[in-house]
Amino acid sequence: MFSLLYGFWEYIFRKEEFRILVVGIDKAGKTTLLEKLKSLYSGLPGLDPDKILPTVGLNVGRVEAHNSLLVFWDLGGQAGLRPIWDKYYSDSHGLVFTVDSSQPERFAEAKDALERALGSRDLFGAPILVLANKQDVPIAATKAEITEYLGLGIFDTRPWRVQPTCAMTGAGIKEGVDWLLTEIKKSQRALLLRQATYT
Numbered sequence: 466m467f468s469l470l471y472g473f474w475e476y477i478f479r480k481e482e483f484r485i486l487v488v489g490i491d492k493a494g495k496t497t498l499l500e501k502l503k504s505l506y507s508g509l510p511g512l513d514p515d516k517i518l519p520t521v522g523l524n525v526g527r528v529e530a531h532n533s534l535l536v537f538w539d540l541g542g543q544a545g546l547r548p549i550w551d552k553y554y555s556d557s558h559g560l561v562f563t564v565d566s567s568q569p570e571r572f573a574e575a576k577d578a579l580e581r582a583l584g585s586r587d588l589f590g591a592p593i594l595v596l597a598n599k600q601d602v603p604i605a606a607t608k609a610e611i612t613e614y615l616g617l618g619i620f621d622t623r624p625w626r627v628q629p630t631c632a633m634t635g636a637g638i639k640e641g642v643d644w645l646l647t648e649i650k651k652s653q654r655a656l657l658l659r660q661a662t663y664t
Contacts, residue, residue, distance in 0.1 A: 481659075482534045483649050486553050488582060489563035490575050491542040494598040497632040498563060499526045499539045502642060505635050506530055531646060537561070547578060554587035558649045558658060561594045561641075564611060566629070567602035572614040579615055592648035593625040594641050601631045624648040 487495050506528035524539040538553055540546065560582065564575050579595075582588060597611045608627050612618065617625055628641030649655050 480529065480532055480534045482536060483558040483646065483655070484536045484538065484556055485559045485561055485645065485649075486550070486557040487537050487539040487561045487563065488547075488550050488578070489542050489596075490565075490571060490578050491544075492568075493542060493563040493565045493575070494632045495539050495542060495563045496524055498596060498598060498630065498638060499524060499537055501632050501635045502526065502537070502638050503528055505639050530642065533646060533650075535642070535646065542578075547581075550582060551585060551587070554582070554585050554591075556658070557588065557591060558652070558655055559592045559594065559645050560588060561596060561645065563596045563598050564615070565599050566597045566605035566611060567599045569606060569614070572606075572611075576615050590623055590652060590654040592623060592645055592652060594645040595625065595627045596630045596638070596641055597627055598630050598632055600629045600636065601633060624652070 487499060489495050503526050523541075526537040526539065528535050528537070538557070540550055540553065562575075562579050562582070565571065583593070595611065595615065595617065597606070597608055599605055606614065608629050612627050615627075617627065626641065626644055628637050628644070630637035630641060632638070
């Protein structure tokens with residue numbers, strides 16, 4: 466009887482887990498964004514930005530939001546590390562692609578990396594959140610400019626959004642993540658991944 470009640474309680478109160486891949490070319494501010502994101506949702510201070518080193522491999526961040534557990538996989542963005550992104554696509558509910566808005570000379574490289582990711586069948590249907598980071602820099606490209614540079618208007622029917630952000634202050638991060646979670650929850654992909662987990 467206890468196991469039946471416990472199972473029912475767990476079913477009612479268990480938080481659904483969603484895995485979100487955080488990628489982008491190197492020096493876009495992915496890890497700083499992840500640390501600020503953890504701080505915004507937990508209320509606890511994250512790592513000092515001056516102590517954050519370039520990611521070689523994988524950083525994992527977990528936050529609770531809207532009765533869900535979000536697991537963020539932050540992968541290194543150096544050219545030599547980008548091939549490992551593929552290994553995480555099939556298990557990801559959504560994609561966060563981070564762009565340094567203050568470096569237009571690297572937009573073409575960022576666009577190539579994003580197109581390669583979105584060309585993977587393993588990411589089919591995953592909602593895309595593009596974080597246009599470093600909006601505090603005076604020369605930062607606008608949301609409209611980032612959208613145009615990355616060619617986002619030509620994507621397939623998957624949901625996407627460009628969110629201006631600043632990893633140092635946290636501006637725009639919560640709005641973007643809340644949007645992504647809403648899109649993930651109503652996506653067909655979430656249902657398919659849930660079924661794969663329980664079969």
